[in-house]
Amino acid sequence: MNYVIGEMRRASTFLTRTLRSRTIKRLTNGGPDSAGETIFALSSGQGKCGVAVIRVSGPASALALRSLTGPRQSFPTPRKAFLRSIIHPHSEEMLDRGLVLWFPGPRSFTGEDCAELHIHGGPAVISGVLEALGSLSSLRPAEAGEFTRRAFHAGKLDLTEVEGLGDLIHAETEAQRRQALRQMAGDLGRLYHDWSQRLTRCLAHVEAFIDFSEDELIEDGVLNQVDESLSQLVREIEGHLSDERKGERLRSGVQVVIAGATNAGKSSLLNLLCQRPAAIVSPVAGTTRDVVETCVDIGGFPILLSDTAGLRDTQDTVEIEGVRRARERVQQADLALVVVDSSKLPRDPRHVAASLGGQLGEVLSGQASQRCLLVLNKSDLLSEEQSRGIQSALRERGDLPQACLLSCHTDSGVNGFLSVLKNSVQILCGDPLVGGPSLTQARHRAHLLECVRSLAQYRQYRDLDLALAAEGVRLALIGLGRITGRVGAEEILDIIFRDFCIGK
Numbered sequence: 001m002n003y004v005i006g007e008m009r010r011a012s013t014f015l016t017r018t019l020r021s022r023t024i025k026r027l028t029n030g031g032p033d034s035a036g037e038t039i040f041a042l043s044s045g046q047g048k049c050g051v052a053v054i055r056v057s058g059p060a061s062a063l064a065l066r067s068l069t070g071p072r073q074s075f076p077t078p079r080k081a082f083l084r085s086i087i088h089p090h091s092e093e094m095l096d097r098g099l100v101l102w103f104p105g106p107r108s109f110t111g112e113d114c115a116e117l118h119i120h121g122g123p124a125v126i127s128g129v130l131e132a133l134g135s136l137s138s139l140r141p142a143e144a145g146e147f148t149r150r151a152f153h154a155g156k157l158d159l160t161e162v163e164g165l166g167d168l169i170h171a172e173t174e175a176q177r178r179q180a181l182r183q184m185a186g187d188l189g190r191l192y193h194d195w196s197q198r199l200t201r202c203l204a205h206v207e208a209f210i211d212f213s214e215d216e217l218i219e220d221g222v223l224n225q226v227d228e229s230l231s232q233l234v235r236e237i238e239g240h241l242s243d244e245r246k247g248e249r250l251r252s253g254v255q256v257v258i259a260g261a262t263n264a265g266k267s268s269l270l271n272l273l274c275q276r277p278a279a280i281v282s283p284v285a286g287t288t289r290d291v292v293e294t295c296v297d298i299g300g301f302p303i304l305l306s307d308t309a310g311l312r313d314t315q316d317t318v319e320i321e322g323v324r325r326a327r328e329r330v331q332q333a334d335l336a337l338v339v340v341d342s343s344k345l346p347r348d349p350r351h352v353a354a355s356l357g358g359q360l361g362e363v364l365s366g367q368a369s370q371r372c373l374l375v376l377n378k379s380d381l382l383s384e385e386q387s388r389g390i391q392s393a394l395r396e397r398g399d400l401p402q403a404c405l406l407s408c409h410t411d412s413g414v415n416g417f418l419s420v421l422k423n424s425v426q427i428l429c430g431d432p433l434v435g436g437p438s439l440t441q442a443r444h445r446a447h448l449l450e451c452v453r454s455l456a457q458y459r460q461y462r463d464l465d466l467a468l469a470a471e472g473v474r475l476a477l478i479g480l481g482r483i484t485g486r487v488g489a490e491e492i493l494d495i496i497f498r499d500f501c502i503g504k
């Protein structure tokens, strides 16, 4: 009996010590310095609109709502919309009629008492209501991202969810929206949280082994189980990392470059894809010098499209720089659209493939791994026979990249090209709804690599010095925690919240 009590005491000392020195601190314990202050901001977009939403958060939210609806109108019941006259608290002038909502904490976005005023979206109405709120001594305007920051500190969202919310607000295409929504719903956070829990368990077992193995209280197999769990975890993290940056690409846009010889019709293709005359088109060879960039949505995927200078030998110093920039873009791009004037291909179909291979080599400068599509433009200038010859030549040469015969002038073949382009982009971005959640940010990648490196430290010291090996697991845990905000991550918070607009 005494033995058992003694061991229990030791175990409890061990736990206390571990908790005191090693617990991964959740940022939600603390809170922003501004907690206790009541903030307000316009949460809907700037400019004239039908309805504008003004949000208030903090302990004086009820007072603010009462002050702006006056004593004669009843206070709204929680989470229900009520039509009310909005009144200036000092002049008692009616500013608007609109819907008001009351969200008592903690069941609110920020976890604090919150109120929302849905008013008419004219600039004078908005500034009148904002001025009225500002005239109350207990309220102040919110800083950029302050509502979301409070939600994070209240434990309503982890950092990956905050980032998902930011991405959702900035999503411009359907696929971006799907990915952001999935992240905001916590899929990515849950994956990292699950890894954190498994690491914590491994760490606890190693610590217990260090403290108790001499007394034979811990089975011998514990460390082997830890080894196995950690190897499995490393495999999963490495699998998540080796996604060819699909999620990051979807988030920031796929870099697609249009390149090829002068006058092939590159600028015409850019204009056709973005449906506006973004680049100058002319029969003069060497028209485009600078890189002309535009964003387009192809089948729900975001594309950053660049038109470049035609590649040719030249003495013109400005054009030389244009060609240098074009080659640089081709190297950096996720996908190259190599445009060729099909009317200039050899008449004899037997020489077509070799000609295309040569032009491709000229554009890609030997970068065989570069993903590309061949765009054979100006099909309207081809005879039926030439066009058939080119198509049969393409079928026979399996080593050429996928090619599309089209005309920027007549639009013939353009739909087929768009679906080929969409498929290529989809492969580059992946489907955000299929499989595990995507890695979406370079920040996450850096912390995961840090985590894998730290776990290598565990393997390195496992048989030499278990305390040092355990330190590796602890560092891995800290790396993971930085992604979700479960360790001191104050320095990254500013960057994340800075990207939010006031009122979001």
Ligand SMILES: Nc1nc2c(ncn2[C@@H]2O[C@H](COP(=O)(O)OP(=O)(O)OP(=O)(O)O)[C@@H](O)[C@H]2O)c(=O)[nH]1
Pocket: 261, 262, 263, 264, 265, 266, 267, 268, 269, 280, 281, 282, 283, 284, 285, 286, 287, 288, 289, 308, 309, 310, 311, 377, 378, 379, 380, 381, 406, 407, 408, 409, 410
């Ligand atoms: N017939 C025909 N002419 C085309 C087609 N596409 C482009 N062109 C013409 O080809 C010429 C060159 O077109 P651009 O789009 O300026 O070619 P580019 O590749 O951007 O040329 P550079 O900027 O000089 O390298 C222009 O006169 C276009 O009108 C097409 O599909 N059919």
Ligand SMILES: [Mg+2]
Pocket: 266, 267, 268, 279, 280, 281, 287, 288, 307, 308, 310
């Ligand atoms: Mg051009």
